[in-house]
Amino acid sequence: MVESEPRRVLLVTHTGRDEAVEVARAAHRLLTAAGLLVRLLGEEADALALDPVEIADDPDKAALDVELIIVLGGDGSILRAAELARPHGTPVLGVNLGHVGFLAEAEVDDLERIVEVVVDRSYTVEERMTLAVDVFVDDEPIFQTWALNEASVEKAARERMLEVMVGVDGRPLSRWGCDGVVVATPTGSTAYAFSGGGPIVWPEVEAILLVPLSAHALFSRPIVVAPTSQLSVELVAAWHGRGVLWCDGRRMVEVPPGARIQVRRGRTPVRLARAHESSFTDRLVAKFDLPVLGWRGAAERKRNRSAKEES
Ligand SMILES: NC(=O)c1ccc[n+]([C@@H]2O[C@H](COP(=O)([O-])OP(=O)(O)OC[C@H]3O[C@@H](n4cnc5c(N)ncnc54)[C@H](O)[C@@H]3O)[C@@H](O)[C@H]2O)c1
Numbered sequence: 422m423v424e425s426e427p428r429r430v431l432l433v434t435h436t437g438r439d440e441a442v443e444v445a446r447a448a449h450r451l452l453t454a455a456g457l458l459v460r461l462l463g464e465e466a467d468a469l470a471l472d473p474v475e476i477a478d479d480p481d482k483a484a485l486d487v488e489l490i491i492v493l494g495g496d497g498s499i500l501r502a503a504e505l506a507r508p509h510g511t512p513v514l515g516v517n518l519g520h521v522g523f524l525a526e527a528e529v530d531d532l533e534r535i536v537e538v539v540v541d542r543s544y545t546v547e548e549r550m551t552l553a554v555d556v557f558v559d560d561e562p563i564f565q566t567w568a569l570n571e572a573s574v575e576k577a578a579r580e581r582m583l584e585v586m587v588g589v590d591g592r593p594l595s596r597w598g599c600d601g602v603v604v605a606t607p608t609g610s611t612a613y614a615f616s617g618g619g620p621i622v623w624p625e626v627e628a629i630l631l632v633p634l635s636a637h638a639l640f641s642r643p644i645v646v647a648p649t650s651q652l653s654v655e656l657v658a659a660w661h662g663r664g665v666l667w668c669d670g671r672r673m674v675e676v677p678p679g680a681r682i683q684v685r686r687g688r689t690p691v692r693l694a695r696a697h698e699s700s701f702t703d704r705l706v707a708k709f710d711l712p713v714l715g716w717r718g719a720a721e722r723k724r725n726r727s728a729k730e731e732s
C-alpha cells in the first residue's frame with residue numbers, strides 16, 4: 422500500500438513574544454492531534470522547541486507543499502508570511518497576537534475554532550491585489566520588488582524635503598516637495614496610506630492609490646487610478662538629497678536623485694484565508710473602534726450610566 426503524503430501547515434510565529442510562543446505550542450498540539458504535520462521555519466524552531474515537526478531551512482521553499490500558513494503575530498508577521506506564501510500561492514491565515522492585526526482573520530481566543538476550520542478545510546480564500554515595483558536609474562533597472570500594502574518613497578534624511586515628479590501612464594501629473602509618496606493597494610489603504618489622509622478602499626475594489634505625505638503644495642490630494650494604470654515617482658535630478666523606497670516596511674533600497682520608481686499591478690496576488698462570514702465593514706469598525714453610535718451618543722450613554730450609579 423502506498424502511504425499518502427501527510428497534510429502540512431506552516432506555522433509562522435512572532436517568537437519575540439512569549440504569548441505567541443505559547444499559542445504556537447497550543448496550535449501545534451491541536452493540529453498534530455488532528456493528524457496534520459506542522460512545519461516551522463528554521464530560524465523559529467529553537468525558540469518554539471516543538472516535536473514532532475518538519476523544519477524548513479530554506480525560506481524560499483518553506484511554503485511549498487503546505488496547505489496553509491498559520492501566522493501567530495500582528496500585521497508585520499502577516500506581511501512576513503506573505504513574502505513566503507506569494508510565490509507558491511499558499512493561503513495565509515493570521516491569528517492576531519499583535520496590536521492591530523488588521524490583516525488577521527481571527528483573535529487568539531478563537532484558536533480552537535480556527536484549528537477546526539483548518540482541519541475541516543472549511544475556510545475560503547480571498548485574493549488580494551499586489552503591486553509590482555521597478556526602480557530605474559538612468560533608464561537602467563536597478564531593483565525590482567513587490568508589495569501587498571504599499572510602496573513608499575521617502576526622504577532618507579529628516580532635514581531635507583523630497584522633491585518628486587509624479588506621473589500616471591507616462592504623463593506628468595504634479596511635482597511636489599514632500600516627506601514622501603505612498604503608492605498603495607486597497608489592502609494597504611488602511612495602513613500607511615490611511616495615515617497620509619488617503620481613502621479606505623474595500624478589498625474587492627481593484628485600484629491603485631497614490632498619497633503624498635506632507636506635501637508643501639496647493640494641490641496634493643490623494644488620487645485613485647485604475648488597476649491597469651502605471652504610476653511613476655521620479656526623484657528630481659537637481660535635488661540634493663537621498664531617498665529610500667520601502668515596500669510593506671520589509672523590502673528597501675536607497676534611491677538617488679534622478680531615480681524613477683514605477684508601480685503597476687502585480688501579476689501574483691497574495692491569498693488570504695477567511696474563516697468568518699463577517700464583512701470588511703464590520704472588521705473596519707472593530708479594528709478602528711469606529712463610533713457607530715456616534716460620539717455624541719457615547720457621551721450621553723456615559724452620563725446616563727453615571728446617573729444610574731449615583732441613584
Ligand atoms: N505612519 C504610518 O502609518 C506608517 C509608517 C510606516 C509604516 N507603516 C505601515 O507599516 C506597515 C508594516 O507593518 P509592521 O507591522 O511591520 O510595522 P509596524 O510594527 O511599524 O506597524 C505599523 C502599523 O501598521 C499597521 N498595519 C500594517 N498593515 C496594515 C493594513 N493593511 N491595514 C491596517 N493596518 C496595517 C500595523 O498593525 C501597525 O499598527 C507598512 O506596510 C506600512 O503600511 C505605517
Ligand SMILES: Nc1ncnc2c1ncn2[C@@H]1O[C@H](COP(=O)(O)OP(=O)(O)OP(=O)(O)O)[C@@H](O)[C@H]1O
Nearest residue numbers: 434435436437494495496497498519520521522523
Ligand atoms: N519572530 C520575530 N522575532 C522578532 N521580531 C519579529 C518576529 N516576528 C515579527 N517581528 C517583527 O516585530 C514587529 C512587530 O510585529 P507584528 O506586526 O507581528 O506585531 P505588532 O506590531 O504588535 O502588530 P500589529 O502590526 O498588528 O500592530 C514587526 O516589525 C515584525 O517584523
